[in-house]
Amino acid sequence: MEEMGVNDNYIQGWVAGFLNNPEIEEQRITDEWESGFEDGKEHTDSNFTNFT
Structure with missing residues (x-):
C-alpha cells in the first residue's frame, strides 16, 4: 500500500x-x-485503491 x-x-x-x-x-x-479501520476489521484489501 505504501509503495x-x-x-x-x-x-x-x-x-x-x-x-x-x-x-x-x-x-x-x-x-x-x-474506512481503513472497517476494511482492516473485515481483513479485506479491495478498497485501498480508492485512497491513492
Missing part, C-alpha cells in the same frame, strides 16, 4: 482494524482512517 501511495491515515486505520486495536480518539478520526 502505491495510499493515504497514510487509511493505512494506519487498516492496520489498527486488522489487529483489532481499539478506535482512536474521536477528534483524531478521519474519513480515510475510518
